[in-house]
Each structure stands twice: as C-alpha cells, then as structure tokens.
Amino acid sequence: MFFAIPLANKPTWHAPPWMTVLIIVINMLVYWGWQAPEERAVARSAEHYALSGLAELEVPHYIRHLERQVQQAPEGKPHLEMVESLWKGRKDAWVYQDMWHEQRFREVLLAGQVIRENDPQHAEWRRLRSQLAPHEPQPFTTRWAQYFDRGFTDRPETLLTATFLHGSVGHLLGNMVFLFLFGFTLEMALGSRLYLLLYLLCGVGASAVSLWSHAGTATYGLGASGAIAGLMAMYVVMYKLRRIQFFYMLFFYFNYAKWPALMMLPVYMAHELLQQWLGGQGVDYMAHFGGLLSGALLMALLMTLKKLDAPANLIPTVAAPLSGNEARARASIQRALRLTDELDYAAANQAWHSAARLRPRDPEVLEPWFEVAQHFPASDEFHTAAKLLLTLPDTDHAARKRTHAHFHTYLKLAKPGLRLSANTLVHLIPVFVKLHAWDDAQRLAGLLQRNTSVHPKWPDTLTFLVNGLTQNNQWEAAMGWLPALQAHAPTAPVTQLLAKQK
Template sequence: MFFAIPLANKPTWHAPPWMTVLIIVINMLVYWGWQAPEERAVERSAERYARSGLAALEVPHYIRHLEQRVRQAPEEKPHLEGIQALWKAREDALVYQDMWQEQHFREALLAGQVIRTDDPQHAEWQTLRAQLTPQEPKPFTMRWAQYFDRGFTDRPETLLTATFLHGSVSHLLGNMVFLFLFGFTLEMALGSGLYLLLYLLCGVGASAVSLWSHAGTATYGLGASGAIAGLMAMYVVMYKLRRIQFFYMLFFYFNYARWPALMMLPVYMAHELLQQWLGGQGVDYMAHFGGLLSGALLMAALMAVKTLDAPANLVPAAAAPLSDDEAQAQASIQRAQRLTDELDYTAAHQAWHRAARLRPRDPKVLEPWFEVAQHFPDSEGFHTAAKLLLTLPDTDHAARKRLHAHFHTYLKLAKPGPRLSANTLVHLVPAFVKLHAWDDAQRLAGLLHRSTSVHPKWPDTLTLLVNGLTQNNQWEAAMGWLPALQTHAPMAPVTQLLTRQLK
C-alpha cells in the first residue's frame, strides 16, 4: 500500500474553492439521495423475494447463467461458488441482492427470455413475478454505472455518470478527501470553469481506459477515483520540478519528505500498474492509471498553450515565540526523527527517550520511540516506552486498537518478560472490554486478582469486565468471576444477578 499527498498549500477563503466543494456536494447528493435509498429498497425487496417462492424457480437458472460465464471467464469461479453456497444455505435474500447487480440476467429474466412460455413452470413464475416486480425499486446505480461488456457505443454517457457513483460510505468519503486535497490547489491555478472541464475530461479518460482494459468482463465500474487520479497527475505536472512537501505512507511506514513534484507521476502510475498486475480485488486500478494518464496529457497540453502560475507554497503565519521547554522538545523530536531515518537506532533510542522526558504523554513521541526501542527489547528504555504508551488515554476505538496492538507487541518482544504494573492493568482491562478482546481482558484481570495487594480500582474494573461478559452472553466466563465479585464487589448488581443464576 502506498500513497502520497501534498502539504504545500492550503485553501484561501478570500477566493474559496467553490467548484471543488460543489463537486463534492454533488457526489454526496447522488449517494445519499439515490444510491443509499436504493440499497435499502433492494434489501426490503430481497426480504419479499425470499418469501415469494420465486427463488425456487429463478435461482437455478441464475446459477446456470453463472456456470456458463465461468466457462468463458474461469476467474469468476469464486463468485459462482459463493452463490451456490448461499443457495444451499437457503439465503435467498442474499442471492437476490447479487442477482440485482447482474443486469444482463435481470433484463433477460424480466423479458421472459429465461423462463419461457414453453417452460412448465412459466405460468406459476409469471403469476409470482407479477406480484413482486411492481414492488421492486427502479435501478439507479446499475442504470448509470459503467458495464465493461457493453463497449464504447452502448450507453456512452456512463463514461461520465459512473464517476459520480460510489459503492459505500467509506468509498465516497475517501474519494472526497483526496478530491479536496488536490482539487482546491488546481482550482486556484486554473479557475473554476477550466478546472471543472478538465476534471470531467479526466473522469471520461479514466473510464475509457478502464473499459478498454476490462472489455468483455461481466463486471461494472463506478467511483470518482479515476477523475481524482487525473487531478493528482495535473497537480504534479503543473508544479514540474518544484520541490513539494508530501506526506507519504508505504505499508505501515509513514513520514514527510520534500520531492520534485513531477517525480511523483511515474511513482503513482507504477503503483497502479503493479496493483493491477497483482490482481487487487474490488479496486479498479486501471481507472486510476487512465486518470493519471489523462490528467498528465491534459495539463501538459494546456501548459504548452497557456502560462500557468502554480500557487506558491504558502508560508504559515508567524507563530508565537516558543517557550524554552517547547523549543527543546521540538529540537529533540527533530533529532530523534533524523536519527531514525538514518537507521541509527542506538542514537535514535536515546534521542526519543530524551524527547519523551519533555513530552511523556504525546503519542507522536511515544509511538516512534517504542518502535525504535523494539530493537533493544531487554533495555530499560523499551519497558519505559511500553509503560507510557500503554497508559495513554483510550479516547476512541482507533486509540484502543492501537493500544491493543502495542500490548501484543510488548508481550511478544519484552525480555526477560513484560513488566505490567497494577496501574497499567486497570487501565488496559476496560480498554480491552470496550474492544471485546475478552481473552486479553480476562488474562489481565486475572493478574490483578492474583496480586498481593488490592488495587483501589479493582472492584470497578472487575464489575466492568463481568458486565461486559454478561451483556455479550458469555455467561460461563462471567460465572467464573463470581467468587471474586462476592469478595470485592458483593453489592454490585452483576454480583446479585450471577448469584441468582446459581439458585
């Protein structure tokens, strides 16, 4: 996984990027106004379908349709096997939702070309269909998505309309974030009208390359990511060799770097081709590649006939003078990061330790220190970094997931073994309960229970754990804690509940 986004500019509200905002609003209106309601309507229709008796008549024909497609495209076999498994499990509603997206089959089915008049079941099917079909929603997403087996001349408008459709909320929101990050700078440089025209052309170019690449396959494409890839290419071509600060992520490593902007174009394109070659599922990498190619060619052609002033890198407003402690902290962090980048882990370990003394509750200091300290799992610094990191506030689900991951890393690497204080344990147990990481929560609670002294927070921690177990129907595990509850929290409601269960 790789991505890189520029940090060179920020929007100015003296000349707001209204066109970028408008494109984002249109994408959201299409999804929330039509696609999401359609999805809910299809789910309701699927429930009616499962009760109608039509599945017994139609699904065997649908499976034969998929079997025929697999003979032409063996890579579709997992899809067929999935539908066969659903049919065997009598998940008729889920089969219907899949069938809904197979537009060719549905068209043939509703036109009477699947269950024909000479079929003994035709009269029964026609009666049941007449009852269900008027209640089915009119297709929207499938009407405006791009089908790869239809060619360029059949519904050419979908080359553009497909770029305003999305498959899920995360798909939509992820695309809109990148649209804004690249779009507002280009709108500042091009003006709203020209920017909109080039955006739409990039979308059409991305769809065209995708259609050419996937021609003949029984799938469809949608999403703004191809057009947004065009904006990415236009951005780096516009800045050419000017050094731009990028935030980048490669797998699990992320950092900042200043690179010549144009250098990113072959990197972006190679990444999309590599992902396509690796056979990434569910992502149309060739649409991304087509968008990059279209954006690069369009911007190069535009710059050949028109002088563009790329927005200068904006300098942040002068900040208030730093305190001595803050200046020392920033200097320590910069030195530690430089040593980490240079792979001088011994010096980096010491530098992060000094930075942590100045910022002992800053995850942006503790996490890189913990990562570097993993090279020295028997050092005092590794145990200290883990202790500080594992007692950070679990403010949200993402923070708790990070806490859980750090906990397991520490358990795996710590030498001669982990050092978990009672204060750390009473912090981790509630966080793991919220994650439903029951094995780890009970494991740590057991350490607390067996400790020589009772922690002041142990009764509350214990009742929180057992309440969580009961609410998730883990009664046997909850019962195992009853003796501890009767000792440390005898009046707690959950103690009374479990006591009654024994009677």
Template structure:
C-alpha cells in the same frame, strides 16, 4: 499498497476552494440522497423475495446461468463468483443471491423477457403471475442506469463516462475518494482558477472512464466512482510541479515516512502501481480507470501549460512572528542540548547558567524551569538557585501543573537555600494561593503568617486571605479559620472579610 500524499501547500480559507468543496458535496449528495435509499430498498425487497415463491423458481436457474457464463469466460473472478453463489444456494442464503441477481443486469433483462423461464415451461404460469406481482414493487435502478456497463452487449452510452464519476459503491469508497479529491484538488484550484479547474476535472473523469471502457469492454460488471477523476488530478498535480522537489507522506504496506521527491517522478510510479495491480488480477477495483485518469490528467496539464502560464502554488512564507518563534525555538533547543551535555558531565553550575539563559527565552516552560532548578540546587547558595526558585514561584496559579511544581520546588528550596530563603511578600502571596488551591493547608498557613508579619502587605492580600479562610471553612477547619480573626482585626479591621469572620466566630 502504496500511497503518496503531497504536503507542499495548505488550503487558504480566506479564499476557500469552492469548486473542490462543491464537487465533494455533489458526490455526497448523490450517494446519500439516491444510492443509499436504493440499497436500503433492495435490502427490503430481498426480505420480501425470500417470503415469496420466486426463490425456488428463479435462484437455481440463476446460479446455473452464472456457472455457465463463468465456464465460458474462464476468468478466475467469474469462477469465484459462481462458486460463492452455489455455496449460498446450498446454504439457502436467498436474500444475498437475490441482491446479486438484482445487480446482474444481463440475467435480469433476459429473465424479465421470458428468455430464462420460457412460456412452454410447466412452471411458467405460476412464475409469471408471481413475478408480475413482485416486479413493480422493486426500486428503480438508479446506480446501474448511470454507471458504466462493461457487458459485451451493453449499449453505447458515453454520458455514463461522466455520470459514473459521481457514484460510489460504499460509504468507505466515497470517503476515500473525497479525501484525495480535497488533498489534490485545492492546490489545482488555486493554480488554475475555478472555471478551468472544473473543466479539467470533468474532462479527466471522462478520459479515465473512456480508457476503462476500452480496457474492460466485454468483461462485464459496472464501473463507478470518482477515483478516475481523482487520478486525473494526481496526474495534473505532478506535471504542474514537474521536477520541483516537494514533500510527500508515503505508505508502503505497513511502512510509512516523509520524503522530498521531484514531483514528476511520482507519475510513472503511480502508473506502474496501477498496472501491476491490474495484472495481479484485482477485480474489485478499476485500476485501468486510475491509469487512464493519470494519463489524461498529465496530458491535460501539459496542454494547459502550453496555452497559458500556470504558477504552481508554494507553501506560504512564514509571518515575521512565526519566523521569530521558529528562531527562538531553535535557539532554545541548542541551549537545552548544551545544558543536558553539561549535566551528563556533572558540571551542574555551568548547566544551571545555560538553563537560566534558556528560561529567558521560555519563562513559563515547566521543563526548562524544572531543569534549571534541579541543576542550580547543587549550589544552594548561588544566585542561580534563588533566581530559579523565584521564577517558578512567579508562575500563574491558574494551572494545576504550575501549582504542583511550585509546591514541590518550595519544599526543596526551604530545605536547601543558603544562607536563607529570598522571597518577597508578593512571591509569598503567590505561594499561599498555590498551596491553598492544592489543598496543602498547613504549609499555606505558615506562609500566610510569614506574609502577615511583613511590614508592607502586597496588593490583593485580603483576597488571598479570603481564599485561605474560605478553603479552611469548606474543609471543616473552622477553628483554624477563626484563629485568623486577630490578624485580620489588626491588618484589615474595616474589611468585609474581617466582619464576616467575626460574625462566624460569634455564632
């Protein structure tokens, strides 16, 4: 298995690829609206068929007919199919055989024309009566009517070269084709414009189907699916970009990676892959439709580019803000690499200075702040250690990760800081809130008492005390909460919190 997906451009939702989306919608509509109900109806009729007398009359004859045709064709897939049907007949899996027979247009047409069970047969009268009752109940053959028919005696119906590209054999078949239709289609729609892109898509599907009709003529089976048209888009895509090196995501069996290749190189690679798969005997996939689509798409784009100028879309240039962000990220990575190298050399002081520079670029990056703090704590009297602690303590308390780092760092800072901690009342208040929200009430109260002793209280102090006291009450620490009443009566005697706590204490 080989898959290569281009990554050169992204769809613009300011000018959506409406034709590509419309094609996807039509394919989904046909499958969900017609093909799925048809398959369900066939399943229901298979159950009814098993309950009738027809299996004993028709299925042994059908299996023998398939075996005879397999012997004449000498193709391995036909022999395998005949063997599977014989095993199913032996196991009395009549429902599965009926569904196979329902899709076998050649046998079914001969059966209904009395060419299998003939009028002179002793079983004919009973079979004909049962068949006449059963046939009108069978669903219309929508999928087979609009698919390509590769039987030797199939009528020439070129309309199916187009209609089969909107049919699919399963939901997985549909989803896979639609993903690749979008991946290649939106870029080509940007390059060609909606009308020309639609014409090229339809012509690509017709070309793929015509090539498949030639290669599979007389081999039997049905051809359906958008993969031929999608392959045409792939051929158009690589001719559009020619030798420009564009990024691809590729997968080869279980190995996958990114690479930047000249686009046109992918055309012979894809074509060779389809040809090899065909020669290896892949019977369930129309590899020749894919090959025909690739060739048709390449020729179409080459002709279009001879007639008019077509600009291949390129990745949008980054905005000034994006470019600035990318530059900042690059500088941040360089500083982080340098600081880690200094740390490995045990040069903690120098590493702390580099981490401090990194923190100016990313002041809320927890990885940077933690690394700065850890490096600086080896010199607990340094300005860098105190600055790292303050930077951590200033983080927003809305995020649990911030609060956890603040709690951990404060305990280290309290233990190691020299000659003493350097924390402003505003920072103390921030820490009180973090400790309360983390449920660390003992430390929160110690910090709150240090804050209350400040000569000037920071803005929002009463709100912080409200948070602390409510948390204590909710956790069943009413006595601890009431112990704050004297402080509130001294520092905020007229506040609603003071009156509320006083009322709670007296109650």
C-alpha cells in the same frame, strides 16, 4: 498499500475552492439521495423475494448464467462459488441482492427470455413476478454504472455518470478526502471552470481505459477515484520538479518527505499497475491508471498552450505597502523558486542565500535553501544554511523532529565535516534530549566539551543532558559524564546523586 499526499498548501476561505466543494456535495447527494435509499429498498425487496417462491424458478437459471460467464472469464469463479454457497444455504434474499447487480441477466429475465412462454413454469413465474414487481425499486446504480461487457457506443454517458457513483460510505468518504486534498490547489491555479472541465475529462479518460482493460468481463465500475487520480497527476505535473512535502504511507510505515513533485507520477502509475498485476479484488486500478495518464497529458498540453504558475501559497497577499526589505525578499524567493524549477541549482543557491539574508529566521526560506545547497556540500552556503536551520526556535515536538532530520542530513553530507559553533551545539543538545535522541545529544556534548574554551552555558547544558539520561534510566551513560559534572557543575544535585551511586 501505498499512498502519498502533498502538504505544500492549505486552503483559505479568502479564496474558497467552491467548485471542489460543489463536486463533493454532488457526489454526496447522489449517494445519500439515490444510491443509499435504493440499497435499503433492494434489501426490503429481497425479503419479499425470499418468501415469494421465485428463487426456485430463477436462481438455477442465474447460476447457469454465471457458469457460462466463468467459461469466458475464469476470474469470475469466486463469484460463482459464493452464489452457489448462498443458494445451498437457502439465503435467497442475499442471492436476490447479488442478482440485482447483474444487469444483463435481469434484462433478459424480465424480458421473458430466460423462462420462456413454452416453459411449463412460465405462467407461475409470471404470476409471482407480477406480485413482486410493486416491491422492487426503479434501478439507479445499475442504470448509471459502467458495465464492462458493453462497448464504447452502448450507453456512452456512463463513462461520466459512473464517476459520481460509489459502492459504500467508506468508498465515498475516502474519495472525497483525496478530492479535496488535490482539488483545492488545482482550482486555485486553473480557475473554477477550467478545473471542472479537466476533472470531468479525467473521469471520462479513466472510465475509457478501465472499459478497454476489462472489456467483456461481467463486472461493472463506479467511483470518483479515476477522476481524482487525474487530479493527482495534474498536481505533480503542474509543480514539475519543485520539491513538495508529502505525507506517505507504505503498508504500516508512514513518514514525511520532500520530493520533486513530478517524481511521484511514475511512482503513482507503477503502484496502480503493480496492484492490477497482483489481482487486487474490488478496486479498479486500471481506472486509476487511466486517470493518471489522462491528467498528466491534459496538464502537459495545457502548460504548453498557456503560462501556468503553480501556487506557492494559497494565503493571499495582504494588499498593503511592502517595506523595501520585504519586497526584495519576495523577489528573491520568486527568483529562487523559478531557478529551482529550471534545475539551475547554482543560481538558485545564491538567490536563496539573498532571501535568507532578509529572512534569516524563516523556515519557508531556509528549508528550500538547505535542499538546494545540498548539491554543493562543501560550500559556505551549505554550512550557513544548515547553521540557520538548526538554530531555529525550539517551539514544539514537530519543530524538534524537523531539526533532528535536518541535522542528520547535514551530518551525512557536510564536507569536509561538520562546522557547528559552540552556540549551535548548546542550542541543539537540549533539543535532542527532549526527543530522547541520546546518541546525538551525547555526540554533540562531546564536541562541546572538547571545545578550546568553556562555553558559559556548558554547565547548564551538561546538567540538562545528564538529568535527562538519569530520568530515562540511562544510568551507565550518565555515569560517564560524572568527571565533567564534577569539574563544571560540582554542586548540581545530579552530580551529587551520581557521586553517591559511584
């Protein structure tokens, strides 16, 4: 299982995503207003069916219908075996609920084309059917879902209506979460009306690809996931090669990463095709693929017809006079973003450097600058960006994790080597101690110890490190620092403790 969601933007009620919310509300209303009541009504009808005697007349015909389907499409064999098992166990109510969703069979059954007038059982069947009819609800899901054994011209409206139906509460809620995560950014960039139009077109495109892929199979499709996949594709095409922070999960492993947005399109597509090839049950991966393809093509077409800027932030600019420095900083940031999108990394590096001079403690400036400067790991700009990023305030655990990740990137790429001042080292060592990153904390402490002059904060930094080691039962490592403690912090309690242990 794999998914990746962007964390680049956050919604704001200063410019609320009303159309996204409206689409979510409509999906909720369709499910809770029609589908869920229908499911309960079908369950009640199934109880009447189990007592009616109709099962003995109809189920054998239903099983033969499924056998004919398996001859044409062998992938339906597990379904047939399930129904046969239910029938042998005389779980007639469950067989009825399964039969309810086989629309083609119900159509010919109720039309009198299964148990015909010349059949000796026809009169009895007709009588029992007339008694059951008042208990059966009017079909809703089967009326508006997309059946793959029908062509494009048979009920074409289901290409769209199926995208507003869901199979369960979990199916519905999962889709609505992803709809909101991708939808609000696109609505901000496109405007409500154009966003709605593209969402609906993505849904139709997803349904069309799904119908083409599964043509002739005796199954049906429903759900908003194809249209939402279209939003995902539009999102990454809109941001192009701008690096976006994603939260991703691969099986049981999850993490954060910054990737060029457009890189995710082939990843998303390959994932859906792989899952389809592996034969995932119960998920229409080809609808997802069709949505991705539709969304990518629609956004690419739109961006060729009109200039479209991906929102850098959903928080609107406060309409107040800007200081000269702030105006210059914003201009530098916009120029740096544009140059980064154009892959002109050398010019972008200088533009980010200019912005950092005006906002030297702003991670929203320092992080993209550090990423661009990685293309020039021997440059002064790369080492400066790293220094500023690594000395940002130690505010919380998340900030420490980011600092640690940036340090390892710097450690891996820096040429000809690290350029960390003593001030930077005394800032980083406590950060790594709090993370229990003992190897990195001791590595930096070793660098600081070898400094030509003793830093004023070295005794406090050293005792903080060794206290952390002892409190986490790293006694052997702590004992290795005893000579340094005796030289620079001889009266510290941890020094006396280790001396006694020795």
